[in-house]
Amino acid sequence: MGGLEVRELECFLVLAEELHFGRAGERLYVSQSRVSQLLRSLENRLGARLIDRTNRRVRLTALGERFRAELRPAYDGLKDVVERTRAEARGVQGVLRLGFQGQVSEPVMARIDAFESRFPGCATEISEIPLSDPFGALRRGEVDAAIVLLPVQEPDLVVGPTFSRQQPNIAVSLRHRFAALDSVSAEELAESELIAPAEPAPPYWRDAQTPPRTPSGRPIPRASTITTLQEGITRAAANRGAMLLCRPCAISHGRRDIAFVPVTGLPDSVLGLVWPRAAATARVLAFADVLADA
Incomplete structure (x- = not known):
């Protein structure tokens, strides 16, 4: 390997x-400068530039393209060997119980298959957990880990891989005036x-999902409270709030009687894998590793 570091290859x-x-x-989970440092170290070991970086864009060199194409299958194979050995050592056997708010997205299902x-x-x-109780099933031991909307500020819970950082949408009835807009501002x-x-x-979690005020401080009225995501979608379809x-x-709940409109000016929505700090089983940690790979 000529002194190559796995972290450099991963980077x-x-x-x-x-x-x-x-x-x-x-x-x-490193700084931008650390990424630059790892890349420079790899390029120095190889004696060639792999990536061209300018003020406007970053792109692979021709050699970098070939290196990536040949490295990826070898790297994935090495990871599989390590994971299988780790699984045998940790005893990743039995059943992993996963909780989800709403429906399981296709990318997450792909990681479950992996x-x-x-x-x-x-x-x-896989089991659904109520939108109004994101952490209860974890604390009652009904699930081993759960994928929930962030933020999570619970001292007894661990936040593992985070993913699906995307612009929030607002679900409204086709009768709602927002339905005719291309986007809605905060x-x-x-x-x-x-x-x-x-x-x-x-x-704090409810306020993150349904802000009480706009960025300028204007109050945002609340129509009602709901227990499940499906209940909220149904009320939106009935024009009893947004x-x-x-x-x-929004993608998984596509309906002909609802418009899903992007919202600008709010923080992105982010999902995360969460589990009890005192119950970090080998199964949970192994799944966290697989999820983090994506």
Whole structure:
């Protein structure tokens, strides 16, 4: 291997996908400068430039393209060997119980399939958890881990891989005036009542999903509270308020009587894998690794 470091190879592959040093750093949980340092070290070891970087764009060199094409299958094969060995050592067997708010998106299902292929001795059970109680099933031991909307500020829970960072959408009836718009600004939310998750979801979490005020401080009225995502979608269809939700939920709940309109001026919605700090089983940690790969 000529002294090559696996972290340098991993950094190159992520950067080759993102073509952006900041986003690559986010995926690798390192700073942008650390990404640059790892790339320079790899290029110095190889004696050639793999990536051209200017003020306007980042792109692979011709050699970098060939290196990526040949490195990817070898790297994936090495990871599979390591994961299989780790699974045998940790005993990744039995059943992994996963909770989800709403429906499971296709990319997440793909990672579940990848997990079961990598760990054939472990089956996965999927169950829906109430939108209004994102952490209850975890604390009651009904699921081993859950994919929930961030933020999560619970000291007894661990936030693992985060993903699906996307612009929020608002679900409204076709009779609602927002339905005819290409997008809705955060300030315009003050002009419509929002459907909000009910308790026992913590106040900070409910406010993140249904902001009480616009960025300028105007109050946003609340129409009602709901327990499940499907309940909120139904109320929006009946024109009994509007509901903010993440883009994957909007795609999976496509209906002819509802418009899903992008919202500008709000933080992106982000999903995360969460599990109890005191119950980090080998199955949960192995699934977190597979999810983080994507």
